[in-house]
Amino acid sequence: MVSQENSTGKPLADFNWLALHHRAKLPERTTFAKRIATLEPKSVVDLGCASGLWLEVLDQFLPTECEFIGIDSDEKVLNMAVQRSSSWQRKTSFIQLDLEREASQIPPCDLTLAFNIFPYIKNLDLFIDILSCRVPHGTLAIRQYDGASLRFGPMPTSKRQEIEVELRIATENSKQFYHYDLDRTFKILRQSSYQISNYEFELFERSSPFTAEFLPYYKDTLLWTCQFLSKKSADYLHTWIDADPLMLNHYFYEVDLVAILS
Secondary structure, three states: OOOOOOOOOOOOOOHHHHHHHHHHOHHHHHHHHHHHHOOOOOEEEEEOOOOOHHHHHHOOOOOOOOEEEEEEOOHHHHHHHHHHHHHOOOOEEEEEOOOOOOHHHOOOOOEEEEEOOHHHOOOHHHHHHHHHOOOOOOEEEEEEOOHHHOEEEOOOHHHHHHHHHHHHHHHHHHOOOOOOOHHHHHHHHHOOOOOOEEEEEEEEEEEOOOOOOOHHHHHHHHHHHHOOOOHHHHHHHHHHHHOOOOOOOOEEEEEEEEEEEO
């Protein structure tokens, strides 16, 4: 079982998985960090900061006068974030909060990061409203994946469609998170009280030969997918993986929603 759950039971939130994910996408994430650093915030709140990986990237590009505040519900990863931040020459603090239940306690700031956290928020309308009512609410930077855009291959279209349908049904039935959340997120953001907005779609793609930074993330994504499939589809996917164990003839891509609201 490759659940990738953190200590609070959130799927795809284990700190090891998040580290693999982060290393795989570090070039794209660094480019985005440079972009939002041009907003010149004096304070940054990272919602769902986990072990502080995004803040670590931003630490390279923001002046030391900018304060960092990381928020997460998982005490274990917050302790890791405290250790990670020990060398940062800036005011830094970490707060343990249930983002949805205790949203009113999220402090105001110049820049709020909401990166892949919306799938865990059931009442997203209310959550966004609470964020926008802070004084000042500042700028909200969003990066949001969607399960419907994840694609690995090559494989027959019929097999891919079987796998995609089974994965969607299984994750929806689990009711643990919204793995297919781009449309809900997009609609709610467009209806929010944020006045200025920019929406883009960012392609993340890799083709073999894969780098050492990407390959572990790719393999773990495949194994995570297998656990949600029927035995027939899981056996097929395992056979597909074993047919090219060095991953010499593979590709992967996904499309993320990237939005900046103020």
